[in-house]
Amino acid sequence: MIMALLWLPFGDNQFPPILQLVIIWIPFIILIVYGQKIQAWTILGEVSRYLNKLKMFRDKARVTMLNYVQKKGTTAEGRARFEELIEFVTILPVDLDPVGIVKKLDHVLTTQDIQLKEEVARLLPRDSTEIERSCALNMVEVAAALNSIYKVVRHFYILGKKSSNVYILAQLQMILPTLLRQAEALVSAMKALEEGQPLGDGVGPLVVSHLMKDVKKVKIARETVMAELEYKGRKLALIKAEGPQGSVGKVDEALINLLNGHYSDASTIIMIDAALKLEGEKTGEVAEGIGAAIGGLGVEKFKIEEIAHKYGIPLYAIIIKESIIEAISIMKKEIAESVDEVKEAVLRIVENKVPYGGKAIIIGVGNTLGISQ
Amino acid sequence: MEELERRENIVSIEECPRCGLKNKRKFQQGDYVLKQSGKCPKCNIPMYIKLIYAEPFKP
Ligand SMILES: [Zn+2]
Numbered sequence: 001m002i003m004a005l006l007w008l009p010f011g012d013n014q015f016p017p018i019l020q021l022v023i024i025w026i027p028f029i030i031l032i033v034y035g036q037k038i039q040a041w042t043i044l045g046e047v048s049r050y051l052n053k054l055k056m057f058r059d060k061a062r063v064t065m066l067n068y069v070q071k072k073g074t075t076a077e078g079r080a081r082f083e084e085l086i087e088f089v090t091i092l093p094v095d096l097d098p099v100g101i102v103k104k105l106d107h108v109l110t111t112q113d114i115q116l117k118e119e120v121a122r123l124l125p126r127d128s129t130e131i132e133r134s135c136a137l138n139m140v141e142v143a144a145a146l147n148s149i150y151k152v153v154r155h156f157y158i159l160g161k162k163s164s165n166v167y168i169l170a171q172l173q174m175i176l177p178t179l180l181r182q183a184e185a186l187v188s189a190m191k192a193l194e195e196g197q198p199l200g201d202g203v204g205p206l207v208v209s210h211l212m213k214d215v216k217k218v219k220i221a222r223e224t225v226m227a228e229l230e231y232k233g234r235k236l237a238l239i240k241a242e243g244p245q246g247s248v249g250k251v252d253e254a255l256i257n258l259l260n261g262h263y264s265d266a267s268t269i270i271m272i273d274a275a276l277k278l279e280g281e282k283t284g285e286v287a288e289g290i291g292a293a294i295g296g297l298g299v300e301k302f303k304i305e306e307i308a309h310k311y312g313i314p315l316y317a318i319i320i321k322e323s324i325i326e327a328i329s330i331m332k333k334e335i336a337e338s339v340d341e342v343k344e345a346v347l348r349i350v351e352n353k354v355p356y357g358g359k360a361i362i363i364g365v366g367n368t369l370g371i372s373q
Numbered sequence: 374m375e376e377l378e379r380r381e382n383i384v385s386i387e388e389c390p391r392c393g394l395k396n397k398r399k400f401q402q403g404d405y406v407l408k409q410s411g412k413c414p415k416c417n418i419p420m421y422i423k424l425i426y427a428e429p430f431k432p
Contacts, residue, residue: 195402197383198425209407210423244405329427330383336426370425372407 036166043169047157050176054153057183058146064190065139072132078123085119086144106299134245135193142186149183185325192330196244198370200326200335204272207342208240208364209373217373220257224249225373233356237263239363246369252300256307258361266359269308270316270349272342273365277321284334285321286341293317294365318345381427388423389413400425
């Protein structure tokens with residue numbers, strides 16, 4: 001349109017030379033010489049908008065955490081310590097010589113877990129409940145995650161800005177939308193934690209909690225409970241983290257305890273867990289398979305695979321598909337409503353794979369916040 | 374941020390252990406799955422919370 005207007009006054013010839021210079025050659029030269037700089041500026045603008053959002057999320061999470069612990073009666077000194085905990089670092093073991101690294105990793109992670117838990121328990125008033133402590137602890141972890149996302153992005157932003165390096169900035173620009181969605185999910189996890197609502201990740205413990213509802217529960221490992229259920233002549237050991245406080249428990253240790261005890265002759269181990277769906281897959285879809293269904297850095301998975309192999313017991317997995325964001329947000333309707341389907345799948349596997357009079361171990365993997373037993 | 378919070382309704386589903394009657398209500402602080410909550414109008418026994426989830430907000 002504009003080109004057509006420019007053309008009009010000059011008949012069917014072409015631009016006068018001066019106009020041609022102004023509208024074609026000067027911009028062309030500017031773009032050649034400063035093109036990359038201009039690109040860097042536009043990307044910088046976009047990245048800095050994202051960065052501001054991430055900062056807002058981080059601050060919001062920190063404020064939510066501080067308000068929560070204040071409401072529960074933590075002193076000003078304690079709150080300052082809570083702020084320091086956000087910067088808490090865990091140094092993972094060296095993997096130059098990977099033999100035996102899982103044990104070292106387990107040691108480091110367990111120490112971190114216990115250390116943070118003790119610190120939070122010390123900072124909260126003595127009469128605080130187990131639920132409040134676990135929520136505060138989870139909030140520290142979420143706030144720390146948001147803090148580290150923000151800091152890493154800021155690092156590359158400043159680096160790119162200093163060096164006007166388009167390539168650093170372009171990479172940042174590409175991953176930022178995904179990072180922002182994860183940060184959003186973490187913020188919404190914060191809200192779930194504040195109210196003690198179940199997370200999408202809690203679907204495994206949810207199924208097991210329904211199964212063990214009417215039978216006696218005993219503690220079998222740290223923050224982990226077990227119940228025995230008779231089903232059509234089979235004996236089922238049900239394991240989940242102890243709720244309704246937010247914890248993933250020590251299901252690996254619970255399994256080891258059972259296998260080294262009365263359940264060494266179990267015919268199957270069935271693990272129920274939320275699993276990452278691919279884009280395009282439906283949330284809450286249930287799939288069955290083989291193997292140890294458990295996430296994390298791999299310590300629990302390693303231990304479970306090792307003990308299952310030692311006793312020669314097959315591992316069955318039932319997974320419920322959800323995105324990473326759904327896993328750390330309040331449980332969605334589609335996920336919650338898959339519970340009955342999962343329960344049926346578990347009982348079907350038990351009927352098919354466990355002989356009459358045999359035993360099976362069923363583990364609900366995930367964070368059991370807001371889910372009792 | 375407010376947008377995030379307005380998009381969803383958090384509900385607790387209560388169920389009667391005897392007749393299976395379900396009741397959907399708004400989530401209240403302190404609710405958790407398998408907590409006793411409310412009474413079944415038919416059987417007059419306590420119901421328990423079966424599920425807690427977020428559903429899309431419908432005005
Ligand atoms: Zn009833």
